[in-house]
Amino acid sequence: MLKIRVIPTLLWKGPGLVKGVGFDSWRRIGTLMPAIKVYNARDVDELILLDITATRDQREPDYATIEELAAECFVPLTVGGGVHSVEVVRRLLRAGADKVAVNTASFSDPDFVRRASDMFGAQCIVASIDARRATDGRYLCHSHSGTMETDRTVERHSRWLEEQGAGEILVTSIERDGTMAGYDLDLIRAVTSSVRIPVIASGGAGRLDDFVEVVRDADASAVAAASLFHFTEHTPAEAKAHMAAHGLPVRCSVAGLSR
DSSP states (O other): OOOBEEEEEEEEETTEEEEEETTEEEEEEEOHHHHHHHHHTTTOSOEEEEETTTTTTTOOOOHHHHHHHHHHOOSOEEEESSOOSHHHHHHHHHHTOSEEEESTHHHHOTTHHHHHHHHHOGGGEEEEEEEEEOTTSOEEEEETTTTEEEEEEHHHHHHHHHHHTOSEEEEEETTTTTTOSOOOHHHHHHHHTTOSSOEEEESOOOSHHHHHHHHHTTOOSEEEESHHHHHSSOOHHHHHHHHHHTTOOBOOOOTTSOO
16 A cells, blocks of 8 residues: 555635635635645645635636745645646646646546646646535536536546546545545545545545545545644644554654654
């Protein structure tokens, strides 16, 4: 088994960071640069930074701010939001992003993921799936920051994204987002059972056991969380120690843990 990555998620809206429930992110929780500097010192494996209004506002990312943040970020940084063309991917990578998260463009431009992967390498492309369970029990993908339902099931879309050259998949439960009620294991399992590339579980982490369960029971390759790290005293290092204590391989520099 590959070593499990712990990845805090930062939701960027306007001048700072926000968090909410069910993709209704209204609560201000701080500013960008201090958060980057704090996580630099907290043994995280990577960071995910998502501009949650860029696509809705039909604007490109704030490259200047991203360049400033990337210069201070000492771990791999994934940036998403407003990614609608290969040129945007290029500019984000030039600004210092290590990976680019793609969601809406994978629906509006069927060749986008393939072109981006061919040009910059699969390792740079994180395909993002935001999903909600439909009344018939299927998990359907949503675009435009979770506001537009598509007819794609997560199984079908994740397989297609892998075929198109995505390097990994970030899958988020819209219903569990911000609830701290635990990951939707059925959702995560639906994706991990459909692809061979790494899958990052997101949406719902509220206790350290949630990390163990989504890896052990749903085969997640990495765990992403926001509310747990923003609103509790738990740290990424604690998360890794807890997973290591349950026999899961983790990537960290904490003394006494698997490396």
